[in-house]
Amino acid sequence: MDLANVPTVALRVFREVAERGTLTSAAAAMGYTQSAVSRQIAGLERAAQAPLLERRHDGVRVTAAGQVMLRHAAIVLDQIDAAERELAGMPAEAGSVRLGWYISAGAVLVPGALAALRRAYPAITVSTREGTTPVLVRALRAGSLDLAVLGSVPPFRPPDDESPPLKLRTLAERSLRVAVPVTDPLARNDSVDVTELRGRRWIGSPSTRDEKLMGAWPGLDERPEIAHTARDWLAKLNLVAAGCGVTTVPAMFASAVPPGVKVLTVRGGPSEKRRTVLARAPGPLPEAVARVAEALQAAAAQPHPMVP
Template identity: 35%
Template sequence: MMELRRLRILQELHAEGTVAGAARALHLTPSAVSQQLAVLGREAGVPLLERHGRRLRLTAAGQVLLKHADAVAAQLETARSDLAAYADGRLGVERAGGFPSAIVLLLAPAAAALRRTHPDRRVEISEVETEVALPMLVRGELDIVVVMSSAKLPAADDPRIRLVELMVDPQDAALPAGHRLAGEEQVDLAALAGEDWVAPLPGTACREVLEAGCRQAGFQPRIMHGATDFSAALALVACGLGVTLIPRLIGSAGTAGVTVRPLTGPRVPVRLLYAAVRRGSGPTPLLSALCAHAATL
């Protein structure tokens, strides 16, 4: 009989590609992961894994079993959701995660609203970036995460994660107050092609949004400074060291020396914000509160 924990190890091996990576994700030793995978292979009666260079990948039979493992995980999530609904959402805890501005704009207000409607339900919030939040969600370390549009987002039919769109947040140009375009009502992104840029760090979803927007405007930004924290980025802009893009919901927060202007052009860059939950989970009090608050912004 196949055990759920071995199917979970198979899922993580597929996601990580190596025994060591799966072991780190599951807080196990590599030898324990290897032993459990060997047992699973014997239970299945067919080879589930094959070596591909220095990595392991699933055989065709392993891919078949993976689909069933994903389906079992989703069904278990449905069972948890049904049990939570049975309790009417009045008890329990939801562990949420999101990047800093998602906490400020969405998670914190939604959690505050939930305290009024479900005073016995606890919400635990952690700061975590999109590229880290999704694996934590799959592993069950978080129950709901707010993420932004990124190449790392799962497809709509992903068997493990369900995305619920919360809102569309346009990007605006943040310019030094004395910039040549600071007096314009709107700024064409293409007009900033020759500028020095302040950009989020590589590998982040915010960096993807900025670079994709510039490419659509016909240029590659000349990135001189890196800062993922928006207050740090705006400080660099205020000192005249470059320009940047900033989500409209964040704005400049009154940063002295910074002028924020809406962008114009055929395709204004935006970031899409989603609530991500495990496939099979139903509506929860926090998810409902998040959607309700996002609709007011």
Template identity: 65%
Template sequence: MAFSDASLTALRVFREVAERGTLTAAAAALGYTQSAVSRQIASLERAAGAPLLERRHDGVRLTSAGQIVVRRAAGVIDALDATARELAGLPGEQGTVRLGWFPTAGADLLPRALAALRRTYPAITVLSREGGTPALVRALRAGTLDLALVASAPPFRPPDTETPALAVRVMTERGLCVAVPATHPLARGDYVDVADLRGQQWIAGSGDDRVMGVWPGLDERPEIVHTARDWLAKLRLVAAGCGITTVPGSLDAVVPPEVRVLAVRGGPGEQRRVLLAHLPRPLSDAAERVAAALRDAAVSA
């Protein structure tokens, strides 16, 4: 069986698996059974004559052959989809950029960048979606995103360990802060001493991001009273006096009036970077303009 005989369905399934990181997640996204996904992957591997996925306890990882296939598959699928749109009489997508972003980037940085882009380059269409940094990195590798805003914490390692390394640009670097109710005793000053964070009640993230929202390196087991995936929900809980949470300094401009965002002193600096990541190849003109708009918005924040 030659690889040219691989079906479009198998390529779509493979790209979804590469992006989602597990067969189960890909099956759920596509509305397939896991066995159907496995059959499509098996047929593609037979056509390729090599394993495309390394099965691990925490999901799957692309082999060298798999990286080649997913990169080429993305181009084939996008070209066929564009052809279908043209045949249907729909406008083409020249100037379209697919952008991923981690949750807090959508609160301020992303809207300001897109508003500026509409004023300067109204012909560029940006299709964006939110996700956690690991999922966004997988989407870049799978070719379903052109650019991704991802978060990075010390020691600022690369977004993943795959080769070739992703290209990254530092958009901004700022200190981590805490958000407290305006009526909280900690809100009386302009900053918080790290020692004053002991014994506080915390609002943390949920799922894999459960520790997010708790100050790093506390010398005690934190008391987590609420968990929430959504940052707006976290801030509204803070405003209601239900606890405190960590936030990047960039959120200061969009917090509710009942919340104060304070710097933390008295301990090691907790810096956070916003990175713009993409595959290590030249970007299209449209993607470069989106990148420039994001950089300008980050610098002006």
């Protein structure tokens, strides 16, 4: 085994592949060809004398040896980045935290937590990015995120089956809601029976490799008509306000809807709960990361309109 002479570029490529889930995505993100990425991974595996990735039809999965490599690669790369900052005369970032969040958490939860954090701990620097739950989980495993706010649906299984398991903390568990135009007859009340949602035109989110279509009520006893698809929540809600259809929203989103939209609870049918979970890799919790986690917990506990 000869890891002493492994170039840092190979470690960066490996971390990117582990996070992106495919060689193709990693190559595109780094501006490399796929063959160049493959050569870096092959060289790293030769140095480790072990397979670091399991090639599968839908991408790659990090092996047990690869998880060990990821943990140490994250430490090495973080130290190199810190050294580069110091040599460039930039301030140290001992209080920096990297936070990932799934799309609906960015409307209320994350901004509220960061605003409170700035008031209480102004020295802590937080960088954030949005992603699907599978992407954020891979980023935690790759060491490029410290915390991730994830969405979870029943039966609320762990976000992956890798070992060791991620540390999870439930921030909130609330019922799914439906957003309708204020001009819709349904908007006369604060709730709607699930049977009244039949035959509606829905505004959904496009399906991806990591994420299924969202936006239609999950408990419908018919195939929903998807009239529009948009990944951006504000676009979806503005389409609702324009009378183009209805969509589902998380409960904590109720305080962030634009004018022209009313959020309703749904009666009847199976209970559609949604859970917001804070995840991190196992291991010691740095103080700055703990403070961010506390701020997220406090923000999630804040009352929101129409939220029990």
